[in-house]
Amino acid sequence: MDSLGRRRFLSKAVLGTTAVTVVGASTIGSFAPEAVAGQRPKLDVEPGAPDPNFVDGRVRSLGKGELLVTSADRSMHRIHLTSATSVWKLRPTTADAAKVGDGLYARGVRLPDGTLAADAVWLNIVNLQVHITSIGRTALHLDHHGDRIVGHVVAGTTAAVYNSTPAVSDLSLLQVGKHAQVIGAWRPDTNEVDLATVYAAA
Amino acid sequence: MAQPEQLAPTTAETSWFCCGAAWGPCGSAGGGACGNCRSGSRHCAWPNTSDNCFAITRPDKCGDTLLRRTCGHTFYVQHLCGSTEIAVTIADCGPQTDLWCGEQSCCSGKCASNRLLDLTPSAYSAIGNLSSGIMPVNIRS
Numbered sequence: 001m002d003s004l005g006r007r008r009f010l011s012k013a014v015l016g017t018t019a020v021t022v023v024g025a026s027t028i029g030s031f032a033p034e035a036v037a038g039q040r041p042k043l044d045v046e047p048g049a050p051d052p053n054f055v056d057g058r059v060r061s062l063g064k065g066e067l068l069v070t071s072a073d074r075s076m077h078r079i080h081l082t083s084a085t086s087v088w089k090l091r092p093t094t095a096d097a098a099k100v101g102d103g104l105y106a107r108g109v110r111l112p113d114g115t116l117a118a119d120a121v122w123l124n125i126v127n128l129q130v131h132i133t134s135i136g137r138t139a140l141h142l143d144h145h146g147d148r149i150v151g152h153v154v155a156g157t158t159a160a161v162y163n164s165t166p167a168v169s170d171l172s173l174l175q176v177g178k179h180a181q182v183i184g185a186w187r188p189d190t191n192e193v194d195l196a197t198v199y200a201a202a
Numbered sequence: 203m204a205q206p207e208q209l210a211p212t213t214a215e216t217s218w219f220c221c222g223a224a225w226g227p228c229g230s231a232g233g234g235a236c237g238n239c240r241s242g243s244r245h246c247a248w249p250n251t252s253d254n255c256f257a258i259t260r261p262d263k264c265g266d267t268l269l270r271r272t273c274g275h276t277f278y279v280q281h282l283c284g285s286t287e288i289a290v291t292i293a294d295c296g297p298q299t300d301l302w303c304g305e306q307s308c309c310s311g312k313c314a315s316n317r318l319l320d321l322t323p324s325a326y327s328a329i330g331n332l333s334s335g336i337m338p339v340n341i342r343s
Contacts, residue, residue, distance in 0.1 A: 044328075045244050047276040048291035051324040056242045058225050071242075072223030088333050103225040105241075107327045122332045126227055127218055129298070144227055164306045179301050181217065183335040186226040193227070197335055201302070 055079060055106040055116055058188075059098055059123075067121075069104055078115040079106050089123035090185035090194050091157055098123055101188045124186040126193055132176050140174065140195065142182065150192045151182060158195040167197060174200055211342035213282060214318035215307045217335060218326035219247060221294060234294030236273035240322065244288060246277060247296035247320040255295035264303035264316045271343070279319065281329040282338035283309035288328050296320045307338040314338035 045051050057071035067079045081087070081095040085108075089097045098104075098121070105125065108118035130142040130149065140151040159167035160174065174180065180200040184193035220228035221239035233239050235251060249259035250268040261268050271277075273292050280287040297317045306315045319341055323332060330337040 043287070043289055045288070045324075047244055047289035048274070048293070050240065050243045051328070054242050054324040054327065056224065056323065072225070088331075092333075105323050105327065105332060120327065120331070122327075124226070125332055127220075127332070127335055128227060129219075145230075147227065147230070149227060163304075181335060183333060188226070191227070196333065199335060201305075 052110050053108060053116070055104065057104055059100055059102045059104055061100060062098060065095070066115075067098055067104070067106075069106070077106075079104075079108070079121070080111075080115060080117045081121065082117070085118045086120040087123070088121070088125060090154065090196055095121075099188075103186055103188065124188065126182070126184050126186050128182045128184070128193070129179070130182055131179050132174060134176060135171075135174060140171075140198070142180075148191060149182075151184060151195045151198075152192060154194050154196075158198070160198045160200060162200055171198065174198065211340045212318075213314035213338060213340055214316055215302070215305060215314055215336055216279070216319045216321055216326070216339045216341075217297060217317060218323050218332060219294070219296065219320045220323060221245070236293045238273075239293035240324075242324050243293075243322060244290045244325045244328075245293035245322045246279070246290040246325060247294035248275070248277075248292045249296065249299050249318060251292060251295045259296060259298050260300035261316070261318060263300040266299065266316055266318060268318065269343075275343070277319065278342045279321070279325070279329065280340045281309070282312050282314055282340055284329050286329055288325055290321060290325045293322075294320070307336050309338055312338065 055077045057069040059067050060070045061068040069077045087093050102123045105122045106118045107120050108116045128144050130144045133143050134141040138153050142149040160171050161167050183197040184195045186193050220241045221231045221234045239245050248271050249261045250256045250270050275292045278289050297320045299317050302317045306313050
């Protein structure tokens with residue numbers, strides 16, 4: 001689907017005017033951001049310019065199929081979620097995982113009325129370069145540029161990637177004092193994150 | 203030895219970083235080394251923006267000789283297995299390449315080594331999934 005076609009598709013999905021059923025991602029293949037991003041036109045945004053199809057902010061209120069988000073510059077954004085929207089909150093999930101106060105990045109298509117039809121939404125996602133200061137049974141204590149972060153291990157979800165090898169649930173090769181990269185989900189208004197993936201050199 | 207120049211693309215790993223006014227642990231990130239970095243803009247970090255920057259990132263320790271590129275320089279970036287190319291300008295110093303020497307990211311049998319570029323969430327999410335944390339890319343200047 002080209003850009004114009006995707007815009008029309010998302011617009012119709014948001015407006016409920018499409019005769020086409022929006023089929024779930026698992027049915028017709030990935031709707032993950034990398035899949036849809038691959039269809040974007042070249043240089044849709046000038047280098048260094050703000051991206052009109054991207055929103056960074058916090059969820060202010062929830063509505064049926066939409067999020068009202070406030071950015072740090074106090075601008076407001078209405079974001080439409082459809083069954084084709086990919087949602088991540090610690091793991092791939094559904095739109096009902098969104099809560100007031102969540103941090104958010106969203107990518108999609110800006111509609112003529114200024115709202116965003118979301119291809120993908122990441123809730124509370126953080127990507128931290130850290131040093132491991134201590135390791136407990138259920139948490140890692142991390143130094144993030146001098147700030148303390150508690151990284152909670154989530155059974156069945158938290159994984160480690162050692163030296164580019166496939167992700168494993170075994171965190172025993174992590175070492176105190178070593179650097180790591182953490183993909184996780186921030187617990188709003190705390191210094192705590194739930195750990196999704198820890199990248200480390202074993 | 204990677205030497206991104208016009209018409210001479212190189213492959214590398216890239217991750218993402220937040221900057222500017224933001225929520226959560228990113229709240230104190232600030233505007234980066236160039237002062238104008240924003241998560242919602244098409245910006246990037248480059249390991250050789252200045253002598254001070256290079257002294258921290260040390261891509262040479264991974265065998266990469268990177269040209270000095272300063273604030274505002276434009277790179278063109280494409281996922282190694284993607285078709286979309288984005289353009290980003292340097293707004294910060296980074297990543298700390300020497301911490302990850304030899305690390306490799308692959309897609310569809312194609313691989314790239316060493317972290318030579320970081321992208322803002324806006325830029326990264328235009329060609330990849332933020333939850334991946336790292337991806338292989340082609341970079342040209």
